[in-house]
Amino acid sequence: MKDLYQILGTSRTASDAEIKSAYRKLAKKYHPDLNPDDKAIEQKFKEVSQAYGILGDAKKKQQYDRGEIDASGQQQNPFHSGYTHQGQPRSGAAGQGGGGFDFGQEMDIGDIFSDLFGGRRQGPRGASAGARGGVPKRKGSDVKYECTVNFVEAAAGAKKRINLADGKTLNVTIPPGTDNKQVLRLKNQGLPGKGGAPNGDALIEVKIEAHPMFTRKGYDVHLDVPITLMEAVEGTTLTVPTVTGKVKVKVPADSNTGTTLRLKGKGVDDIKGHNRGDQLIRLLITLPNETDKELRDFLRTWSKSKSYDPRKDTGIFD
Incomplete structure (x- = not known):
């Protein structure tokens, strides 16, 4: 040896x-x-x-x-x-x-592990001097880990596997509605206790990756959707993504940039399971990267008899 x-x-x-x-x-x-x-x-x-x-x-x-x-x-x-x-x-x-x-x-070398991998020091808990054989009874130290999930996994729930300090693996259930930097506690998955006391716990800090389209505010999910000028004027039906899959949504005629449509119950689950947020769709009227002469000529002719000032009623640009 x-x-x-x-x-x-x-x-x-x-x-x-x-x-x-x-x-x-x-x-x-x-x-x-x-x-x-x-x-x-x-x-x-x-x-x-x-x-x-x-x-x-x-x-x-x-x-x-x-x-x-x-x-x-x-x-x-x-x-x-x-x-x-x-x-x-x-x-x-x-x-x-x-x-x-x-x-x-x-x-207690849990403090060492915590220092190495970003955790806070855990003080001794559950100590007692009357353990059998004279060994003080003390609960084992907690150990902190990190688990990265994507936006949809955090919103809808997922199963993940992490490696523990002793080399073992552990399956972790990410509850629906988990928020960024939320800490999940797994009982008795930390370092061993003393004198027959229980093990410490594993503390799993969840990191959520940014999504290219979705943002979260509370339990609501926000999504910007570009539409054409014609779609805004005439109205249309669009297929849009949600955290649980694609759905169809009706865009009313005479919509404008900033018009917001609400999809009830298509947001993030309350982690306690009491209710579910909504998805809010903000419409953005988007012109082509290059407008052609026909469109410009039409707008010039139309604006001569139908002119309007979108800044007039705001009171900001007077």
Whole structure:
């Protein structure tokens, strides 16, 4: 079994701050979220976390240096032949022994994960001094993750899969109506608790990608729809997109730029399931990129007898 100092790339005389700094760099480098489906990297991440689980705890570090526990955290015979009387491992004998060390059992490294991946530090919760065997009972730390969804997935709901800190994957249900930067709490999916206390929670911050056409205000969805001059004057029926699919909408005659049509119940679900917003369609009269001579001649002739001033009644341009 490798020497824990070698795993973290530090010397035995390294300070606590140097050990922590070395761990942070390696944990970020080998984190499963950054290296999906790579078993070798996942194993490396576990080794680094296990090493810091001992060297990052002052008491365990002293026990390890004295040879009282091995690299897996197992108790050793104080007269184990692999150590000198000063507690330094003899050449080729560092970290002998078997078993497994639960790096979440006796020290809170959730703060490290939170610092690395954008979360806030979670204070100890649920601590009690009366746990069986003298181990204080304390709920595990929460761990924060991010999940990116598109606009329609957030509005209508979706299923997503994320990678957890321990290399496992978790299916996440994005409820209909989820808003940008909303945090979903998944119970007991965080770091392990102590003394039989429950695990912490996974906090999933949802990031919503911008949509090329839709914008959201509350539970309403807004959409600008360009129409021709003829469609505005005569009226028409258009097929427009919504978050649940395409629908037909009637444009009344004599519509104008800024005319807004409301599609009831075609917006975003209230995340509590109580009601649903609407979709608001704003019409924009749009001329061709280049108008031809026939259209310009017609408008000149028409305007001589039907002239009007669209700024007259606003009171702003007087």
